[in-house]
Amino acid sequence: NAGVTQTPKFQVLKTGQSMTLQCAQDMNHNSMYWYRQDPGMGLRLIYYSASEGTTDKGEVPNGYNVSRLNKREFSLRLESAAPSQTSVYFCASSDVQGYTGELFFGEGSRLTVL
Amino acid sequence: AQKITQTQPGMFVQEKEAVTLDCTYDTSDQSYGLFWYKQPSSGEMIFLIYQGSYDEQNATEGRYSLNFQKARKSANLVISASQLGDSAMYFCAMREGGESAALIFGKGTTLSVSS
Numbered sequence: 392n393a394g395v396t397q398t399p400k401f402q403v404l405k406t407g408q409s410m411t412l413q414c415a416q417d418m419n420h421n422s423m424y425w426y427r428q429d430p431g432m433g434l435r436l437i438y439y440s441a442s443e444g445t446t447d448k449g450e451v452p453n454g455y456n457v458s459r460l461n462k463r464e465f466s467l468r469l470e471s472a473a474p475s476q477t478s479v480y481f482c483a484s485s486d487v488q489g490y491t492g493e494l495f496f497g498e499g500s501r502l503t504v505l
Numbered sequence: 506a507q508k509i510t511q512t513q514p515g516m517f518v519q520e521k522e523a524v525t526l527d528c529t530y531d532t533s534d535q536s537y538g539l540f541w542y543k544q545p546s547s548g549e550m551i552f553l554i555y556q557g558s559y560d561e562q563n564a565t566e567g568r569y570s571l572n573f574q575k576a577r578k579s580a581n582l583v584i585s586a587s588q589l590g591d592s593a594m595y596f597c598a599m600r601e602g603g604e605s606a607a608l609i610f611g612k613g614t615t616l617s618v619s620s
Contacts, residue, residue: 490538496550
């Protein structure tokens with residue numbers, strides 16, 4: 392019953408460092424997403440992948456890159472971290488059928504950029 | 506303009522009372538889906554309820570119901586008989602048309618239930 396697994400759960404970076412957040416789902420979902428959550432801002436979409444082999448920008452893509460490695464895995468990369476990227480990051484997946492299909496979320500990854 | 510608006514930053518209710526969390530949305534699509542999620546202080550996101558734009562009946566899931574007023578573009582969450590464990594942040598979200606199938610979230614409402 393793993394669902395959506397994100398690693399790492401916590402990370403502290405210095406400005407300019409790079410890192411990759413890993414996400415894997417075992418529900419055979421086609422769609423996967425990365426969101427960030429900041430206080431008072433709700434969840435904002437960074438990137439998404441509607442199906443294996445495709446990725447698209449969301450609302451706040453600047454400073455991030457993604458890779459849909461296969462159907463199970465969707466990683467988020469920060470090439471040169473900035474303090475503005477301090478946030479909680481959520482990966483999610485969904486079996487979208489029309490407009491139904493709720494998102495299943497990982498537990499979140501708390502990133503601090505100093 | 507915001508796609509999802511939750512105007513109540515915080516709500517307070519006593520145990521066993523009902524509470525309504527407001528959500529209005531903005532879309533020109535005829536087809537869309539509306540979702541509510543709960544985020545307790547532990548941080549996980551828990552799906553509560555879904556309403557499709559063509560659903561004629563309001564969705565219900567246990568103590569949760571969604572008061573869907575299409576003409577007003579509102580999708581309020583009603584929690585009946587509040588419990589202490591309902592204290593959490595609640596997010597309204599919408600899925601519009603297109604291939605993204607991503608959800609657009611509101612900024613959330615914090616619900617505090619007291620005994």
